[in-house]
Amino acid sequence: MDVESRGGGQNNYKGGETTIGEEITTVDWRGRPSNPIHHGGMRAAAFVLGLQGFEIMGIAAVGNNLITYVINEMHFSLSKSANIVTNFIGTVFILALLGGYLSDSHLGCFWTMLIFGFVELSGFILLSVQAHLPQLKPPHCNIGTNDGDSCVEAKGLKALIFFVALYLVALGSGCVKPNMISHGADQFNKDSPKQSKRLSTYFNAAYFAFSVGELVALTVLVWVQTHSGMDVGFGVSAAAMAMGLISLVCGTVVYRNKPPQGSIFTPIAQVFVAAILKRKQVCPSNPQMLHGSQSKVPNHHLNAATLLRTDRFRFLDKACIKVQDGETTTKESPWSLCTVTQVEQVKTLISVVPIFACTIIFNTILAQLQTFSVQQGSAMDTQLTKSFHIPRHRSNPSPTSCSSS
Known part of the structure; x- marks a missing residue:
């Protein structure tokens, strides 16, 4: 059977697809574990x-x-x-x-x-x-x-x-x-x-x-x-x-x-809230001391979803700082303590914001092709021969045909 299951240890389910540490389970239309032979x-x-x-x-x-x-x-x-x-x-x-x-x-x-x-x-x-x-x-x-x-x-x-x-x-x-x-x-x-x-x-x-x-x-x-x-x-x-x-x-x-895994916005908000709450904390000199660092995860638990810490947007790393209460570590809520992987995912999201911003300019120009250019074509003489007229949307298929080829 094809199962991608949450796990705290190794999964010995034979013939299945197991991703340790991910809260993902693939199922068929009846909610049963999917079979790689019949599904997908x-x-x-x-x-x-x-x-x-x-x-x-x-x-x-x-x-x-x-x-x-x-x-x-x-x-x-x-x-x-x-x-x-x-x-x-x-x-x-x-x-x-x-x-x-x-x-x-x-x-x-x-x-x-x-x-x-x-x-x-x-x-x-x-x-x-x-x-x-x-x-x-x-x-x-x-x-x-x-x-x-x-x-x-x-x-x-x-x-x-x-x-x-x-x-x-x-x-x-x-x-x-x-x-x-x-x-x-x-x-x-x-x-x-x-x-x-x-x-x-x-x-x-x-x-x-x-x-x-x-x-x-x-x-x-x-x-x-x-x-x-x-x-x-x-x-x-x-x-x-x-x-x-x-x-x-x-x-x-x-x-x-x-199946639904929960809102993607909640983990993002948790990172920002935790970083703001701990804005006065000092990041440890050793990044491996941060919560959820790969050095503290056994090798057989590592998977593609476990990310390494990077030096970009280091202020967000404060969301991974554990608060010490004497000799013990107090248990903190997800809104005050996040993992390195969670923080790195937010860093990646921030990194693509400039790319997203560039598309705003592109779509502003594209909007003219779908509005004023159409009306301009309607006012033009589109007759090429006695029996053939170029459609008023003659310019719109050009980018699409070029990209599909």
């Missing part, structure tokens, strides 16, 4: 890849052509429309934190994806219904003519339905996205050299599925929206999301699932 591997990860490809297909088609719908159908101004689109896209990525929290603390990856996948699907369906029914939209008018000044902006119930549908999509997609790649990675035993190689292959396949899904969205699905109407386009996005959920559910019996 690329076969199980392929179902997750299906969800990833179909989900990005649906959300990318909506997000990249949303400004056209907001202006032409909802009759918002260009500036308001740009804000609506960027707020929607930003909400999707911000809610990834919520999805990760719910997965780690309460639901697990599979149930988080399944529940919020249906939330996203309901948003697509509601968008399609509103785009199809004239009574749920402002009166039709031609914004490109002199009559555009008399166009009525969506207000009241019509605006409410639109924003509810839009943010149902944002909530669902935001909570699904961070769990797709992690649930796929959970199908591989990282301690096995053979499985580790397959894990690397899976990450490449995951990015390829993402790129192909977005490329199809920005070409085929946007073409459908342009020539068959936004109601049909939103309906196709809903169908793509439904296909992704079917793919996810089809792999239920072969998944390796990691």
